[in-house]
Amino acid sequence: MSDKPKIGIYWCSSCGGCEEAIVDLNEGILDVVEAVDIVFWPVAMDFKYDDVRKFKDGELLASFINGGIRLSEQEEIVKLLRKKSQLVFAFGSCAVMGGVPGLANMNNRESIFKRVYKEIESNDNPENNVPQTEFKLEDKYELELPEFYDSVYPLDQIIQVDYYIPGCAPAPDTITDAFTAILEGKLPEKGSVLSPTKSLCDTCPRKETKPDKIEIEKFVEPHQYDKLDDDRCFLEAGIICMGPATRGGCGERCINANMPCRGCYGAPDDVKDQGLGMLSALASIIKPDKEDEIPKVIETLPDLIGPLYMYGLPSSILFRKKIK
Amino acid sequence: MTETKFEPNIVAFVCNWCSYGGADIAGSMRLKYPANVKLLRVMCSGRVDPEFIIEAFRRGADGVMVLGCHPKDCHYIEGNYKTLKRYNMLKPLLDQFNIEQDRLYLDWVSASEGEKFARVAKEMNERITQLGPLNWKEVIGQHQSREV
Numbered sequence: 001m002s003d004k005p006k007i008g009i010y011w012c013s014s015c016g017g018c019e020e021a022i023v024d025l026n027e028g029i030l031d032v033v034e035a036v037d038i039v040f041w042p043v044a045m046d047f048k049y050d051d052v053r054k055f056k057d058g059e060l061l062a063s064f065i066n067g068g069i070r071l072s073e074q075e076e077i078v079k080l081l082r083k084k085s086q087l088v089f090a091f092g093s094c095a096v097m098g099g100v101p102g103l104a105n106m107n108n109r110e111s112i113f114k115r116v117y118k119e120i121e122s123n124d125n126p127e128n129n130v131p132q133t134e135f136k137l138e139d140k141y142e143l144e145l146p147e148f149y150d151s152v153y154p155l156d157q158i159i160q161v162d163y164y165i166p167g168c169a170p171a172p173d174t175i176t177d178a179f180t181a182i183l184e185g186k187l188p189e190k191g192s193v194l195s196p197t198k199s200l201c202d203t204c205p206r207k208e209t210k211p212d213k214i215e216i217e218k219f220v221e222p223h224q225y226d227k228l229d230d231d232r233c234f235l236e237a238g239i240i241c242m243g244p245a246t247r248g249g250c251g252e253r254c255i256n257a258n259m260p261c262r263g264c265y266g267a268p269d270d271v272k273d274q275g276l277g278m279l280s281a282l283a284s285i286i287k288p289d290k291e292d293e294i295p296k297v298i299e300t301l302p303d304l305i306g307p308l309y310m311y312g313l314p315s316s317i318l319f320r321k322k323i324k
Numbered sequence: 325m326t327e328t329k330f331e332p333n334i335v336a337f338v339c340n341w342c343s344y345g346g347a348d349i350a351g352s353m354r355l356k357y358p359a360n361v362k363l364l365r366v367m368c369s370g371r372v373d374p375e376f377i378i379e380a381f382r383r384g385a386d387g388v389m390v391l392g393c394h395p396k397d398c399h400y401i402e403g404n405y406k407t408l409k410r411y412n413m414l415k416p417l418l419d420q421f422n423i424e425q426d427r428l429y430l431d432w433v434s435a436s437e438g439e440k441f442a443r444v445a446k447e448m449n450e451r452i453t454q455l456g457p458l459n460w461k462e463v464i465g466q467h468q469s470r471e472v
Contacts, residue, residue, distance in 0.1 A: 276374040277375070283410040289405050291395075305421075318421055321420070322422040322460075
C-alpha cells in the first residue's frame with residue numbers, strides 16, 4: 001500500500017445519505033482518492049472490522065463518522081476508530097446532533113420494540129419475539145446481536161470529536177472545503193464546526209422581503225399557504241422556518257426549492273440549544289399581547305418537538321422525553 | 325424507619341425593577357416565605373432565555389418561577405410581553421417531554437407587592453411539594469452521562 005494518508009469512513013444510525021453526499025462530489029471524489037487512501041468504508045468497499053484492528057494507534061489520518069449512536073456495535077467501532085485515528089470528524093447532522101433518527105428519543109427501547117415487533121398491522125409474529133443480544137440454537141450455534149440502546153446519542157457523547165461537518169446531508173461545498181482544509185493543513189481550532197457561524201437568515205435570498213418587525217396571528221404549514229411562490233419570508237407568512245436559529249453555509253438549498261429551513265446545519269456557535277433558541281424567536285413574532293389571545297396563536301401549532309428538534313433532539317439540553 | 329420530607333428546589337428569576345423589589349419589601353415586612361425558593365436577579369424577565377429555564381431543570385430544580393413587572397409596567401416597555409409569549413410556548417413543550425406544566429410558573433409582582441411575593445412563593449412551594457421531585461438526573465440525566 002502507498003504512503004498516502006489513510007482515512008476511514010463509517011456509518012452508524014443514519015440513512016446512507018451522507019455516503020451518497022460523498023459520492024455526489026462526482027469528479028471531485030477522484031481528487032480525494034488521489035490524495036488519500038480510503039482504508040475503511042463498509043458501505044462502498046469490502047473491508048472487515050479486523051482490518052481496522054490491525055492498524056497501529058493513530059495510523060489513520062482521519063475518520064469520517066456519520067450517524068448517531070444507537071447500537072452497542074456502533075459504540076464499539078467508533079471507539080476503535082477513535083483509537084486508530086488522529087482526527088475524528090462528525091459527518092452530517094446525525095453524528096453532530098443525533099439527526100432525524102434522534103427523534104426516537106421521544107420513545108425508549110421498550111416502546112419501540114413494542115410498536116415495531118408486536119403492534120404493526122402487517123407483522124406476523126405470534127410468539128411476540130423481539131431481538132435478543134444472545135441466542136443459542138440447538139445448543140451449539142451461539143448467535144449474537146448488538147444491544148439496542150434506550151436512546152440515540154450524538155457522536156460527541158460517546159467519543160471525543162475533533163471537527164463537525166453539519167448538514168443533512170452536508171452540502172458538496174461544505175465537504176470539499178473540509179477535505180481541502182485537511183489536505184492543506186488549514187484546519188481551524190479543534191472542536192470547530194466547519195461551516196460559517198452566521199445564521200441562515202443572513203445569507204437568505206428572501207432577506208429583502210423580510211420586514212423589520214415580523215408579526216403573525218397564526219402559524220400555518222407550507223401546504224396551507226397558497227402564495228408560497230411569492231418569494232416572501234416564510235416566517236412572515238407564519239410558516240416555521242428555522243433560519244434564525246440555524247447556521248448558514250448550506251447554500252440555501254431548501255429555500256431555493258421553496259421550502260422553509262428545517263435546521264439541519266444546527267445552531268450557530270452562541271446558541272446552546274437550537275430548539276429553545278427558535279422557540280424564543282417564534283414567541284417574539286407573535287402579534288397579540290393579551291394574555292388570553294396568545295395561547296390561541298400557539299394552539300395553531302399542533303406539535304413543537306417536530307419543527308424545533310427535527311435534527312437536534314439528542315444534543316439538546318432536554319435530550320429525551322421523560323419516560324415514566 | 326425515618327422518612328425525610330421532600331423539600332423542593334425552586335429557582336425564581338426575578339426582575340431587577342419590580343419583582344426583586346417585591347421580594348425585598350417582603351423581607352423588610354418580615355413576611356415569611358419558603359427558604360427553598362432561590363432568587364436569581366435578572367435585569368428584566370425578558371432576559372430569561374428558555375435555555376435558562378430548561379438548564380435550571382437539568383441542574384436539579386424541581387420548579388422554576390419567573391416573576392416580572394405587571395403588563396404595561398415593564399421598565400423596558402415590552403420585555404414582560406416577550407416573557408409571557410415564551411412562557412405560553414414553553415408549557416406545551418414541557419408537556420411533550422412529560423414534564424408537568426405546573427413546574428413552570430409565571431406571575432407579575434410589583435416593587436410594592438411584598439405580600440404577593442410571599443404568597444406566590446408559598447403557593448409555588450406547595451404545588452411543587454405535591455408534584456414531588458422531578459428527578460431529572462435519575463430519569464433523564466443517566467442517559468446522557470454515559471461517557472465522554
